[in-house]
Structures are given as C-alpha cells and as structure tokens.
Amino acid sequence: MSLLEFQGVERRFPVRRGLLDALLRREHVWLHAVRGVDLAVRPGEILGIVGESGCGKSTLARIGIGLQPADAGAVIFDGAPLNGPDPKGRLQMVFQDPYSSLNPRMTIGAQLEEVVAHYRPGLTRAERQGRVARMLDEVGLVQETAQKFPHALSGGQRQRVSIARALCPDPQVLIADEPVSALDASVQAQIINLLRRLNREKGLTIVFISHDMNVVRYLCDRVAVMYLGEVVELNDSAALFAEPRHPYTRALIGAVPDVHHPHREGLPVRGEIPDPFAVLQGCRFAPRCPLAETACHRPQSLDALASGGAVRCWKAVSGTLS
Amino acid sequence: MSLLSIRDLRTEFSGPAGIARAVDGVSFDVEPGEIFGIVGESGCGKSATCRSILHLFGGAPARIAGGQILLEGTGDIARMTERDLSRVRGREVAFIFQDPLTALNPTMRIGKQIAEVIRCHRKVSKTEARAAALDLLREVQVTSPERRLDAYPHELSGGLRQRVVIAMALALRPRLIIADEPTTALDVTVQDQILRLLRERRDSTGTSIILVTHDLGVVSQICDRMAVMYAGRVVETGSVRQVLDTPSHPYTRALLAALPGQTGRERDLTPIEGSPPGLISPPPGCRFAPRCRFARPECAVGQPPALHPRGETAHLDACILTEVPDVLA
Structure with a gap:
C-alpha cells in the first residue's frame, strides 16, 4: 500500500533556442525532464531521491505536491489522482533556500499564522497563535522567534521555520528538496535530526531529495537514483549502498570523497551529463x-531483482555486470 | 625553506556595524609541491585568508591590517603595492575561483582568453600564444581541444569551464595555485575528475596548491597537510591523516x-x-x-x-x- 504514487509520470518543457528560432517560428525543442517515472512512496518511510543536477529530481518533487502538472501519467495521493495542490495541505514541501521561501517583510509569527488561517479558517486568533507556538516548539525554536523577521535568523533557524510552516496544516507527506544543501555541516546535522524525529515520532512520511550521498545513506529507508529523467535504481538504502547494481549508482557512490578513506578503487566516469536535448536510444x-556495449543501446526497463530492489540495466539484471 | 609563510595575518573588513576581523592572527606554511587544505564553515575566514595572499577583495572594504605573507624569493606580499602585485599575480601565484562562469569573460572565445593571460606576461606572438593555449587545454584533458579553442564559455559544461580556468591558472607555470572551493559548484562525479586533475598537475609540474573547502572529504582525497579555521583563527593544523583520523x-x-x-x-x-x-x-x-x-x-x-x-x-x-x-x- 502506498501513500503517494507516481505512475508513468512524464514532464517536458518547451525550449526555444534563440531569437532566430522564434522569428522563423521553428518548432519548440523539447527538454524531457522526467520520463516515465513509476515510484511508490510507502506510508511512514523516508524515501530518498538522488541524482546530479538536471536529473529531474526537483521537477518530480514539484509534480509530487501538485505544483506542476504531469504531461503524461498520474500522481495518486491517498487513493485519488492529484490535480493541483491538495486543498487540505496534506502534501507539503520544504525548499533548499529558506531565505527566498520566506516573506522578508513579515514576522515569522505572522507568516505561520497566515498558513494556519488558510487551512483552518474557523480558528480564533488566540487558537492560531497557540498552534504557531506549538509548531515553533516542534522544530526546536524559542517562542521569541515569532516576533522576528527572516533576516534576523541564521540559515539553520530559517530552515526550521520553513519546516514549521510545512507542518502547520498537519501534512501526511513532506517533500524536502535539498533542505540541508545550503547549510554548514554542524547545522545540517540539527536539521537532519529534526527530520528523523518528525518521521519517528509523528509518523511523517518524507520524500528527501538530495545530491549528497552521505546524507541520503544516513537518513533514508529507501533510495531511488535518477539519471536524465529516469529512475535507474531503487532499493533499500542499506542494500543500495552495500551493493549498488547500476553502473551509474556505483559511479555516484564511488565519487563521494570519504573523510577517512582517501584512496578509492575504480575509474572515474567519463565526461559529464550529456546535452539533455540529445536523443539517446x-x-x-x-x-x-565504462561497461557499456552495443546491446546497451536498446531500450532499458526498470526490472525487479530477485534479491530485492529494481534496476534499469540489462547487464545488472542478467548478472553479466563484472 | 617553505614556499609560502604566512605569519600572524590580520585582515579587516569595515562595515556600518564596525570592523570585522575576518582573519585574526593566522599563521601557516606551504611547502614546495604540497597541497595544503584550509577547511572551516561559512564565515570562518578561509576565503578571506587566501584572498589576502593576492589582495583580491573584489572591491570590498577590506585591508590587510598586520602580519606577513612571505613568498620565497619574492618578499612580503602583505606590504606590496598594486604595481608589484601585478608581477606576482598569475605568474607566481594563480587563483581559481569557485564559479568558473564568473571567472571567464562571456564575450571572448576560450582560446583567446587563455592566450591573453600568456601575452599579458610574456612577449610572444598571437600564433605562439594560441599554440600554447592548445597545449594547456590538452594538459587539463579537455576533449577535442582544437574545437574548444573557438568556443564561448556558455557553450561548455561546468566541468569543462573549470578545466579552462585551471588551464589559465597553469599558463604561466606559477609556483603556487590558490583554489577557493574549486569543485563546490560541480556534480560529485565531475568533482572527482577535477580533484584527480589537480593532483595530477601537481605531481607533474611540482606546483604547490592551497585548496580552500568546506568539505572534509575533499581535503581527505587530495591534500597533504591542512588547517582547520574557526572564527578567523586556525584552531588545528597538521598532516591530513593526523587531523582527520x-x-x-x-x-x-x-x-x-x-x-x-x-x-x-x-x-x-x-x-x-x-x-x-x-x-x-x-x-x-x-x-x-x-x-x-x-x-x-x-x-x-x-x-x-x-x-x-x-x-x-x-x-x-x-x-x-x-x-x-x-x-x-
């Protein structure tokens, strides 16, 4: 049983490449940001979505809370198709940069109260303030924070405010898009602990989007690895890191610099993420x-493995990956 | 004799609220051929320290308020005039910035930008400078370098741009390269490639590198010795294995x-x-x-x-x- 499910989700953006193209009314070039993603989020889990820039993870997140429509496929939330943001606020999002996602001209208290008032119009002012006070407490902020403006807070405090705001409507799913990437390591640890506590104590389901493999390994129960709009591997976090199957997952894990083990095995991957406009078969x-051969140029499907997990690589599935 | 000896360096930034001592009594040495890491969290003074070495404050109201920056055979950089500094910058000490796109001129082809660095400091013809630029692109392992010479920065990926910036830093065979978060804007697989390249260039040219980063993993990968900074001061220094392990x-x-x-x-x-x-x-x-x-x-x-x-x-x-x-x- 899944709480939030992506079914064959596609998203493409029209891109005009230049003024000349526009003048000549040439056809749009399509950037395929998300292609055929099937992914089920289980209730109570922390699901990690990892990948490098341009892999489509943030687009998938925005589709997941209904901020953007899918061009094809569907998002099923709590048994029903999701068409736009959930009116009850049961799906909430936390963004990477807490400063640009808070209103600089409103006190923290006023911003949070506004959210409470939107979802619970019947509450009195005192009841709203009481709820804001509980939310601040929940994320480990002192009550005086309510009188402050965003600029008076540190990066870590701002991210706590963003999380408090997301918690106001009592969501079932929190989608966090790189929520700790802009923070220093010592502060990052505070936010990660907070997310873990919310998951453990309130049963909050979290979709955690990140490029940081160490954070994902520590925080997430299951992990989906994305590359150029596709999920290439999905598995329990422990299994994925212990025995990555897809060559890309292996490369990604292998490239993470380790504090205590400076010398790694393996070759670096060649090149960079290719032009997303290029049509690849x-x-x-x-x-x-490094292990590609001719047969890799036929379409690949995300296939379940007998040992658990799923991988989009025929060589990994057939066991011919050295 | 160390290549670079920084002694009790103090750098101040003045602002409306008062004078911030971003670097407050920092001392360390960098040996020839060594990669020295400076780590710390935002605002610890790691960038201010390495920018002080070449007085690169980008117009910020900053000044070196005390201490010495001794470069072997060159003297105290801390007290140099702009005129003398222009002979040190690029030729003796080169700088690599975090964001390669802002470090490159968007209206100039890559080959011309690299050649310009060479022609600013050496009397060579345009053809010779272009040939040298091509060699440098090969040196930083840019694929199809002949074609890239005529590319504009926006046509290159982030990793390729950073390779171009590294090529420009290597152009005058400096004795020291200062790299301020050179891989922070890059994806992890590309970061891995760039770190390998920096170490490989150090091995073959013998240049010293100061690598400034917030990432202890990066320091562990390529540095020999390191300093940890906190609130404008070095709190611990030693070999990378001593400090991290x-x-x-x-x-x-x-x-x-x-x-x-x-x-x-x-x-x-x-x-x-x-x-x-x-x-x-x-x-x-x-x-x-x-x-x-x-x-x-x-x-x-x-x-x-x-x-x-x-x-x-x-x-x-x-x-x-x-x-x-x-x-x-």
Whole structure:
C-alpha cells in the first residue's frame, strides 16, 4: 500500500533556442525532464531521491505536491489522482533556500499564522497563535522567534521555520528538496535530526531529495537514483549502498570523497551529463558507462531483482555486470 | 625553506556595524609541491585568508591590517603595492575561483582568453600564444581541444569551464595555485575528475596548491597537510591523516562527529549547538568556548590560545585543555 504514487509520470518543457528560432517560428525543442517515472512512496518511510543536477529530481518533487502538472501519467495521493495542490495541505514541501521561501517583510509569527488561517479558517486568533507556538516548539525554536523577521535568523533557524510552516496544516507527506544543501555541516546535522524525529515520532512520511550521498545513506529507508529523467535504481538504502547494481549508482557512490578513506578503487566516469536535448536510444548512461556495449543501446526497463530492489540495466539484471 | 609563510595575518573588513576581523592572527606554511587544505564553515575566514595572499577583495572594504605573507624569493606580499602585485599575480601565484562562469569573460572565445593571460606576461606572438593555449587545454584533458579553442564559455559544461580556468591558472607555470572551493559548484562525479586533475598537475609540474573547502572529504582525497579555521583563527593544523583520523581540537572533533557518514543509522547525529561568534567583537579567550562541550571557565578569558604541539610534532592545536574526551563517547 502506498501513500503517494507516481505512475508513468512524464514532464517536458518547451525550449526555444534563440531569437532566430522564434522569428522563423521553428518548432519548440523539447527538454524531457522526467520520463516515465513509476515510484511508490510507502506510508511512514523516508524515501530518498538522488541524482546530479538536471536529473529531474526537483521537477518530480514539484509534480509530487501538485505544483506542476504531469504531461503524461498520474500522481495518486491517498487513493485519488492529484490535480493541483491538495486543498487540505496534506502534501507539503520544504525548499533548499529558506531565505527566498520566506516573506522578508513579515514576522515569522505572522507568516505561520497566515498558513494556519488558510487551512483552518474557523480558528480564533488566540487558537492560531497557540498552534504557531506549538509548531515553533516542534522544530526546536524559542517562542521569541515569532516576533522576528527572516533576516534576523541564521540559515539553520530559517530552515526550521520553513519546516514549521510545512507542518502547520498537519501534512501526511513532506517533500524536502535539498533542505540541508545550503547549510554548514554542524547545522545540517540539527536539521537532519529534526527530520528523523518528525518521521519517528509523528509518523511523517518524507520524500528527501538530495545530491549528497552521505546524507541520503544516513537518513533514508529507501533510495531511488535518477539519471536524465529516469529512475535507474531503487532499493533499500542499506542494500543500495552495500551493493549498488547500476553502473551509474556505483559511479555516484564511488565519487563521494570519504573523510577517512582517501584512496578509492575504480575509474572515474567519463565526461559529464550529456546535452539533455540529445536523443539517446536505450540506456541514457551508456555514453559515460565504462561497461557499456552495443546491446546497451536498446531500450532499458526498470526490472525487479530477485534479491530485492529494481534496476534499469540489462547487464545488472542478467548478472553479466563484472 | 617553505614556499609560502604566512605569519600572524590580520585582515579587516569595515562595515556600518564596525570592523570585522575576518582573519585574526593566522599563521601557516606551504611547502614546495604540497597541497595544503584550509577547511572551516561559512564565515570562518578561509576565503578571506587566501584572498589576502593576492589582495583580491573584489572591491570590498577590506585591508590587510598586520602580519606577513612571505613568498620565497619574492618578499612580503602583505606590504606590496598594486604595481608589484601585478608581477606576482598569475605568474607566481594563480587563483581559481569557485564559479568558473564568473571567472571567464562571456564575450571572448576560450582560446583567446587563455592566450591573453600568456601575452599579458610574456612577449610572444598571437600564433605562439594560441599554440600554447592548445597545449594547456590538452594538459587539463579537455576533449577535442582544437574545437574548444573557438568556443564561448556558455557553450561548455561546468566541468569543462573549470578545466579552462585551471588551464589559465597553469599558463604561466606559477609556483603556487590558490583554489577557493574549486569543485563546490560541480556534480560529485565531475568533482572527482577535477580533484584527480589537480593532483595530477601537481605531481607533474611540482606546483604547490592551497585548496580552500568546506568539505572534509575533499581535503581527505587530495591534500597533504591542512588547517582547520574557526572564527578567523586556525584552531588545528597538521598532516591530513593526523587531523582527520586523530583530531585533537574540540571543534575539529565536533565537526567530524556532525557528518552523517560517521554515524550509524540507529543513533542521532551530533550537531554543534549555537552558531559561530560575530567577528566585530568576538568573545574573549577561545572563540569556540561558548559552543564547546568541554569548556571550562579558564577557556573564556584573555587572548585566544595560540597553536601548540599536541603529542606528535607538526600536529598543532589551539586548545588549552590537556585531555579532550572523545566527543562521541
């Protein structure tokens, strides 16, 4: 049983490449940001979505809370298709930069009260303030924070405010898009602990989007790895890190610098994420994959493995990956 | 003899609220052919320290208020005039910035930009400079370098742009390259490629590198020695293995303990509570004392403690406690 499910979700953006193209009324070039993503979020879990820039993870997040429509496929939330943001606020999002997602001209208290008033119009002022006070307490902020403006807070405090705001409508799912990437390591740890506590004590389901493999490994129960708009591997976090199957997952884990083990095995992957406009047949990682062969240029599906998890690589599925 | 000796460097930024001592008594040496890492969190003074070496403050109201920056055979850079500095910049000491797109001229082809660096300092023809630019692109392992010479920066990926910036830094065979967060804007697989390239260039040219980063993993990968900075001061320095594997200063220990890679999933991470002090009027004594779990009353009085050897030689820290308990215990 899943709480939030992506079913064959596609998203493409029209891109005009220049003035000349526009004048000549040439056809749009399509940037395929998300292609055929099937992903089920289980109630009470922390699901990690990892990948490098341009892999489509943030677009998927915005589709997941109804901020953007899918061009094809569907998002099913709590048994019903999601068409736009949930009116009850049961799906909430936390963004990477807490400063640009808070109103600089409103006190923290006023901003949070506004959210409470939107979802619970019947409450009195005192009841709203009481709820804001509980939310601040929940995220570990002192009550005086309510009188402050965002600029008077540190980065970590602002991110706590963003989380408090997301908690105001009592959501079932929190989608957090790189919520700790802009924070220093010592503060990052505070926010990660907070997310863990919310998940453990309130049963909050969290979709955690990140490029940081160490954070994902520590925080998430399951992990989906994305590359150029596709999920290339999905598994329990422990299994994925202990035995990554897809060559891209292996490369991604292998490239993370470790504090105590400076010398790693393996070759670096070649090149960079290719032009997303390029039409690639078959495996989209093949041009950079050290193990690619001719057969990799036929379309790949995300296949379940007998040992658990799923991978979009015919070689990993057939066990011919060295 | 060290290639670079920084002694008691003090750099100030003046603002409406007062004078912030971003660098407040920093000393370290960089040996020939070594990669020296400077790590710390935002606002610790790591960037201000390395920008001070070439007086690159980008128009900010900053000045070097004291101390020495001794470059072997060149003298004290701290007191140099702009005129003298222009002979040091690029030729003796080169700089690599975090964001390669802002470091490159968007209206100029790559080949011409690299050639310009060469022609500013050496009397060579345009053809010779272009040939040298091509060699440099090969040196930084740019694929199809002939074609890239005529590309504009926006046509290149982030990793390729950073390779171009590295090529420009290498152009005049400097003895020291200062790289300020050179891989922070890059994806992790590309970061890996760039770190390998920097180390490989050090190995074959013998240039020294100062690498400034917030990422302890990056330091672990390519640096030989390192300094940890906190609130404008160096709190611990030594070989990378000494500092990362047997850290002695409570701040270094706390920083390592806060990383998610070091803790099992069953236990919570150990954050550092509170935030770093303001640099306009920092607290007396050890600047980490207000956040330190082991602080005693004597930690918060007088001058900030100086670096002193801890056990092994060449492993120094600035903590007055004789025994620092294990943070995770």
